[in-house]
Amino acid sequence: MPTKKPVIGLLGGGQLGRMLCQAAGPLGIQVAVLDTEDCPAKQANHNDLHVTGSFKDPEKIKLLATRCDVLTVEIEHVDTEILEEIATRGVEMPTPDGKYKMLKKVPCHPSWKTIRMIQDKYQQKEYFARNGIPVADQMAIESGKGRSDSLDEAAWKYGFPFMLKGSKGSYDGRGNFKVNGPEDLKNVTEQMGDQPLYAEKWVPFEMELSVMVVRTEDDRGNLKYVHPYPVVETIHEDSICTKVLYPPRNVPEEVKKRAQTVACDVIASLWGRGVFAVEMFLLHDGQILVNEVAPRPHNSGHFTIEAVPQMSQYKAQLYSILDRLPEKSVNLTARVPSAIMLNILGGAQKESHDKLVELAEREYDVWTDVYVHLYGKESKPGRKIGHITATGQGSVERLAEMMSPLIKTMDEIRAERIGSKLVHTPTAHVKVAPLVAITMGSDSDLPSLAAGMKILDEFHVPYEVRITSAHRTPHHMMKFAAEMAKSTCKVIIAAAGGAAHLPGMLASEVHIPVIGIPIKASVLDGVDSLHSIVQMPRGIPCATVGIGNSTNAALLAVRILGAAYPEYAERMKQYQENMKTEVLAKDDRIQSVGWESYLKDMQKK
Amino acid sequence: MPTKKPVIGLLGGGQLGRMLCQAAGPLGIQVAVLDTEDCPAKQANHNDLHVTGSFKDPEKIKLLATRCDVLTVEIEHVDTEILEEIATRGVEMPTPDGKYKMLKKVPCHPSWKTIRMIQDKYQQKEYFARNGIPVADQMAIESGKGRSDSLDEAAWKYGFPFMLKGSKGSYDGRGNFKVNGPEDLKNVTEQMGDQPLYAEKWVPFEMELSVMVVRTEDDRGNLKYVHPYPVVETIHEDSICTKVLYPPRNVPEEVKKRAQTVACDVIASLWGRGVFAVEMFLLHDGQILVNEVAPRPHNSGHFTIEAVPQMSQYKAQLYSILDRLPEKSVNLTARVPSAIMLNILGGAQKESHDKLVELAEREYDVWTDVYVHLYGKESKPGRKIGHITATGQGSVERLAEMMSPLIKTMDEIRAERIGSKLVHTPTAHVKVAPLVAITMGSDSDLPSLAAGMKILDEFHVPYEVRITSAHRTPHHMMKFAAEMAKSTCKVIIAAAGGAAHLPGMLASEVHIPVIGIPIKASVLDGVDSLHSIVQMPRGIPCATVGIGNSTNAALLAVRILGAAYPEYAERMKQYQENMKTEVLAKDDRIQSVGWESYLKDMQKK
Known part of the structure; x- marks a missing residue:
């Protein structure tokens, strides 16, 4: 069944396959799914290439291979013998004229070698360790008669608690057993059965991280590149991933970068094309240990559908498998x-x-x-x-x-x-995310700021009010600035008097506009504050308004917001229209009642 | 075939149906498609509710109705008699026990009334005109023997050129004929055949606009609300829409708002739930005329899949038809x-x-x-x-x-x-529309401004430079301000010296932020200019920077643009990073070479 465009043959049609098909449809990429007739993937992908049956059935896999140009998997628990055979020896299929049989080699991406190695979690980590990847200490537990001694050795080596894990066939944390003390050793066979086991040193981690990585290579298996998605924090309950947070909470940039580097190192050591998940532990001392790898799209990468829409993990899987993803075109930045x-x-x-x-x-x-x-x-x-998936315009905490x-x-x-x-x-x-932050060097500035706050209320601008002194709390001020640079705030208003450093220092720390209000201090009538704020060095602008004029600072903030949100531009026009009407009404009145009477009325007020 | 969740029955499975199904899949909304077996929609939506056949076949429509809870269309050229019958009398189907037949009423959204009215483009616009919607003048052209006289009447009434349009069954501009002069009148029948025609006054428009509108009503047909998507510019070639631009180029906010209001008025006058396209002409004088309405998702709304991802036109169609879209939850803001x-x-x-x-x-x-x-x-x-669809983080021109x-x-x-x-x-x-206007009271200020212009170039900010003196050309300045208020400019930078009125006067006339640069005049070292600019009265803010510091004025403008365009925010971060690197390098050097040698090098330059 030759088709002009290459066809991807997919073993397994669960949710990962479904989302792969949902991504493939608009791109005009054809997917042939091997799974039951009513599986999630087929609901979203109707064509005559489907193979109905089990993705564990070698004959069905062969049939699928005859219908596609490249094979891939949505789950690693597949028969890699048959994948190897199809990739290296080929699958028998009729010649186009139907008269003879020929052997067609269909590659598998990621490679059957990668899948086979990953299927055994113990071997997987032994391999990583040999490649210099940081992993937790582990040892194989013998089966049968040797098991008991082997368990004792693990207990002696790692102390309690330690982890026992099934080497094969487990996912979503199934097949993991925490050995808390000697009494638990008796229950091992009851809990874990006779499966091949390994013991792992207990890792008291602070957080679980995950990085999706895109890998491509040429047809001879030479690595072209590996590229990481942004790091995420994963949260597990009942041994199942329940939540994924981008970005991870309170993780320094340096650690995130390191996690991406480790993830890329891991995936560079494997074989084949595609996207891979690298699950990691972040320890209290900042150390990163690789827990395991999934050679396919992954639960921790679902967020990319909306957060990295230009190249979700599913698009990346399709493009990389087909080797249609030139390095220059890989933009995995979150939007x-x-x-x-x-x-x-x-x-x-x-x-x-x-x-x-x-x-x-x-x-x-x-x-x-x-x-x-x-x-x-x-x-x-x-x-x-x-x-x-929820996406936000502010911090992940918010x-x-x-x-x-x-x-x-x-x-x-x-x-x-x-x-x-x-x-x-x-x-x-639930709070509305602020668009403006108002801050002052001292609460004695608050009375001067009240008029500005009222203006923001009048314009329905969400804002927050803070006290951050440049001189009394320099570190607090810097922390505030760093927060603001990452928040939803579009403008900062800062008031200060005398040697007024707050607005300028904030402007040095953030990339958003800072409006400075000079506050009149006890001497010099505020001219000292004005000059301290307005005369910033080249490179760091501070938008300065009149002395004590928080009204104008707030109005300027609204004008700035108008650049991004037409609703504020409209409100500003209306405000200016109202000002005009007010003044014209006064002019009318002074003409009709005369200036003496007008003045008397003013003095009464 | 009762299912727990409501099923949407869709007449027609072309690309609009396909994208509707692609949106429905992840939301768990079931769609039953009536169209041929290999139509675009069915490729993306595999279930046992499908009806294979033509959406013009009444019997198939009835069969579809038995399988769903609400009917909708992806094309308006459908048999509304049968839709009316199914909605008002009902469709015959077996009772759950299979013993009897019963009548099941299945509503159609949008209403068959809307579809029927819209099918006749002449009647559609007559209806809009009666409802106070602005449309081009038109008259019906008689068929048969009366046609010739009728055409002459149209020519006399509208002059040449005028448009002849088929009332029914036309889309993508098919069935339109421009009558350039008397000689074309002879070719009318040859070009248009015997179909019902109407003549329309020639509208020399500046631009074609389109607004998608979401409409919901309760089950008794009482309007709940209409909400517009952002306005887009549509470009047609060979009478087919080829490009859609969001936002439209060089269209003032006021006009965009008016277009949305007109679109909402049009759709409020119709019947049923769903999304609707309102295609409009924007004339040279700013007038808006409604051209036609499509009672369904539309080519001009495709951009919403990525630009309004939280509520694309397809999601909105699904949710509104099922009446699952509470007013509070309708957020049609572009992301x-x-x-x-x-x-x-x-x-x-x-x-x-x-x-x-x-x-x-x-x-x-x-x-x-x-x-x-x-x-x-x-x-x-x-x-x-x-x-x-391409999305950008800057202007549509860019x-x-x-x-x-x-x-x-x-x-x-x-x-x-x-x-x-x-x-x-x-x-x-296209010419890139300016985002910043730089103006000065006198060309003697130009040298002080050059550094700012270079910064804008460095940041790839499109800008224009003008000379408008507050005192020598007050009217010219006012005209410039009025222009700016309606332009694409988001920020004005104004420089002036001495009794520096220009920045403040501009700020009084526009609603966008004005940045004032005090220029040092012959006396007082620029303090006169600074105070003249910064000490604005309450109500009219002017963002003031240091004396002669056009660099900071430009950097402030970039920070303001960053509120609307992330690309400028990112560039600003990079700029600040570079500044830091530069200073740190200097610090390194002074430490390594010593201050004397450093100073000598400085003096050499």
Whole structure:
């Protein structure tokens, strides 16, 4: 079945396959799915290339191979023997004239070598360790008779607690067992059965991180490049990933960069093209250990659909597998400052999650966008049946605050499912993200600022008010500036008197406009403050208004916001129209009542 | 076939239906499509609710109705009699026990009344005119024997040229004929056949605009609300829309607002729920005339998929039809400052458009994201087989510049298709509209301003430079201010010395931020200018920078632009980073060479 455009053959049609197909449709890329007839992927991808059956069935895989140009997987638990055979020996198919049979080699991306190695989690990490990748200490546990001694050795080597993990076939944290003390050693076989096991040193991590990486190579297997997506924080409950936060909370830039470098190193050491997830532990001392790799799109990369829309993990998977992704065209920059992904897990009842979806369809504030992804799967308790991604224009902490009603509902559904009492996640009251920050060197400046605050209220501008002295609290001021540079704020208003350094120092720290209000101090009538604020050196501008004139500072802030939001530009026009009307009315009155009477009325007030 | 969740029945499965299904999938909304088996929509939406057949076949429509809870259309050329019957009388279907037949009423959204009225373009505009909507003058042309007299009447009434249009069944500008003079009147029947016609006064428009509107009503037909998307500029070639620009180029805010108001008025006068396109002409005098309405998602709304991702026209169609869109949750704000949609029309060869798609997959700059949408249709010359949307973080003019390689390729494909010589469309080389205006009271201020101009060049900010003295040319200055208030300019920089009135007077006339640069005059060292500029009365702010410091004025302008365009915010961060690096390098040097040698080097320069 030769088609002009290359066809991707996909083993497995679950949610990852579904989202891959959803990305492929608009790009005109054809996908042939091997899975059951009603699987999530096929609902979104209807063509005559499908193979109905199990992605574990070698004959079906061969049939799929005859219909495509490259094979890929949405799950690593596949038969790599058959993938190797198809890639190296070929699959038998009729010649175009139908008279003979020929062998067609169909490559697999990522390579069957990568998949095979990753299937054994113990071997995977041994391999990484040999390649200089930081991983937790581990040792293989013997099977059968040797197991007991082997467990004792692990206990002796790592102390308690330590982890026991199944080497094969486990995902979503299944097959992990924490050995808290000698008494747990007796229950190992009961808990874990006879499967191949390995022991891992207990890693008291601060946070779990994940980085998706795009890898391409040429047809001879020479690496072309690896590129990382932004790092995310992953949160697991009941051993299942439930939340992903971009960016990770309170992680220094240096650590994030290092996580990306480690992730790229890991993936560079593998074989084949595609996207890969690298899950990592961030320890308290800042050390990063690689936990495991998934050779495919991953739950921790769902956020890229909306946060990196120009190249989501699914688009990247399609393009990289087809080797249609030149290095110059790989732009994995997030297009929003923050994003949070929440998995929708099936609840106690089939419709338990409906309220979560309904809640997601409601607006939170004008800055928060919430996207629902349902997978077309029947709901079963604990099953991943969809996810919700929210994107924000401010910090991830603020976004988490905005999403707290959703998180609370997730908690309720989980509590009902696992039959536990509800532990409430603290639900912060939803605040509109500020557009203007007003700050002053001392609270004695507050009276002068009140008029400006009233103007912002009048124009419906959300703002926050802070006290940050340049001289008494220089570090606090710097911290405030760093916060502002990353916040939703578009303008800072800063007031100071005397040797007025606050506005200029803030301007040095942020990239947004700073409006300075000189405050009249005890001497010099405010001229000292004015000159201290307005005469900034070349390179760092400070927009200065008249002495004590917070009204004009606020009005200037509104004019600046008007550049980004037409609603403020319109309100400003209306304000100016009203000023004109007022003055004209006064002119009318002075003409009609005469200046003496007008003056008398003024003096009465 | 009762399903728990409501099912939408869709007449027609072309590209609009396809994109509707692509939006429905992740939201868990089920769509039953009536169209041929291999239509674009079914490729992306595989379920057992489909009805294979023609959406013009009443029996198939009835079958579709038995499978869904609400009917909708992707094209207005449908049989409204049958839709009326199904909505008011009902469609026969077996009772759940299969023993009897019952009548099930299935509403159609938008209402069959709306669709019926819109099908006749002449009646449509007559209706709008009766409702106070501005439309071009028109008259019906009689058929048969009366046609000739009727045409003469139109020529007498409107003069030449005037337009002849088919009332029914036309779209994409088909069925339009421009009558340039008496000689064309002879060819009318040859060109237009016997179809019902109407004549329309020639409207020499400046630009075509379009506004998508969301409309909902309760089940008794009471309007709940209408909400507009942002206005776009549409460009037609060969009577087919080829490009859509958001925002429209050089259109004042006031006009855009008026276009949205007119569009909402039009749609409020109709019946049913859904999204609607209102196509309009913007005349040279600023007048807006409604051209026609499409009661469905529309080509001019494709840009919303990426530019209004939280509520694309397809999501809005799904949610509004199901009445799941509470007013508070309708946020139709664009999430990017600019977007351009280009239709991919089939070229002379089946694969003519491949190069366009390839080009779209290449990166242009880090700010431009390009999205390909192919419809899964066979390519035929001139057929809409896909579209490309680009989003930018700067002005639409800049984005058009970035996309010029794509636009050039579109032009080449078109030239080959229509067998003409290549004529570049004007969008390929548009002038970039200024974002900043720099003005001065006298050309003697120019030397002080040069440094600021260089900064704007460095930051790639488009600007214009003017001379407008407050005292020597007060009227010219006022005219300039009025111009600026309506232009694309977001910031004015004004320099003046002595009794420096220019910045303040401009600030009084415009609603955008004015940055004042005090220029040092012959006496008082510039303090006179500084005080004249900074000490504005309450109500009219002027952002003042240091004396003669045009560098800071320009940098402040860039910071202000950063509020609207992330690209400038990013450049500002980079600029500050570079400043830091420079100073640190100097510090390194002074430490390594010693201050004496450092000073000597400085004195040499």
